[in-house]
Amino acid sequence: MEMKQAMKIGGTVGSSFSFLDQVHQGGYLQSVFDMCEGGEKGGSLGFMELLGMQDIEPSSLFDMIQVPCIPQEALSPPPPLPNPTTVAAKMEYYSSSEILNPPATPNSSSISSASSEALNEEQTKPAVDEEDGQQKTKKQLKAKKANQKRQREPRFAFMTKSEVDHLEDGYRWRKYGQKAVKNSSFPRSYYRCTTASCNVKKRVERAFNDPTIVVTTYEGQHTHPSPVMSRPNLVTNTPDSVIAATTTNFSMPMQSAQQPYVNGLSSTNPLSFGSTSAAGFLQERRFCTQGASLLLKDYGLLQDIVPSHMLKEE
DNA sequence: CGTATTTGACCGGCGC
DNA sequence: GCGCCGGTCAAATACG
Secondary structure, X not given: OHHHHHHHOOOOOOOOHHHHHHHXXXXXHHHHHHHHHOOOOOEEOOHHHHHHOXXXXXXXXXXXXXXXXXXXXXXXXXXXXXOOEEEEEEOOOEEHHHOOOOOOOOOOHHHHHHHHHHHXXXXXXXXXXXXXXXXXXXXXXXXXXXXXXXXXXXXXXXXXXXXXXXXXXXXXXXXXXXXXXXXXXXXXXXXXXXXXXXXXXXXXXXEOOEEEEEEEEEEOOOOOOOOOOOOHHHHHHXXXXXXXXXXXXXXXXXXXXXXXXXXXXXXOOOOOOOOOOHHHHXXXXXXXXXXXXXXXXXXXXXXXXXXXXXXXXO
């Protein structure tokens, strides 16, 4: 079943070997895979290579890391879990029938391509919505969908060992749906970024084989800075322990949103990446690739946040 | 009262 | 064509 799904997809997913081992041994990989495949056909996801652990090109591996995270509740009441950790997995996700601008290269450039695709949708959709503020009937929606086939945006999924479903990631989300998931006793929640012009979505569910694992999938890229980052005083009212965790997790997405990756990142920024900031991560990657000449093969964020031994040797 | 969440209905894609 | 399923909508409801 899982492998059957895997065979339907193909793409690029990367990881450092060490983390991959952790994921694999921890039994998390399958959860991520199932989650992100999510019954959607025709996607391209490279986890089959990871499952096989055989044909993995070191140069194609990136973006799977293990990092700490904080549950949303950690910002006010004490977190239910003393040491929640996140197992993060980055993946490119395309629906083969919906790719408008295939990546020029199979690895790094796929992200920038996907990003532009996401931007296109973000820019066009609001205009359509304002076309008729009140008379947005179902017929109109239907016609809209008919004329413009829904585009699938790149996705990023990661797993967090936490009792809290909705993890704080520095952005504000509005829940717009919840559905029972087949083969899982836990519902899947659907969230949308509350920022008007931002079309980023995320899905949150628990791994069917391990209820303690929360699987979060981001879709799209934020077009705005993180609200948390734009409120720097926020951490001043927070307990020290939370401050540390918060700054660790969220400093990067805000930086990424405010300045280009090439300027905002440096090898001296060891605390720049947040596990629950997967969307921020995507954003970071976008800036990275938009930086034109800066290739992702330099690991992007990973080189700054992941111990060097976890990065591939070249 | 404004905002966020809940939840049943609806829609489209897909397999049979 | 029909049913299943994932995803989304939107009215109702809850909350601060």
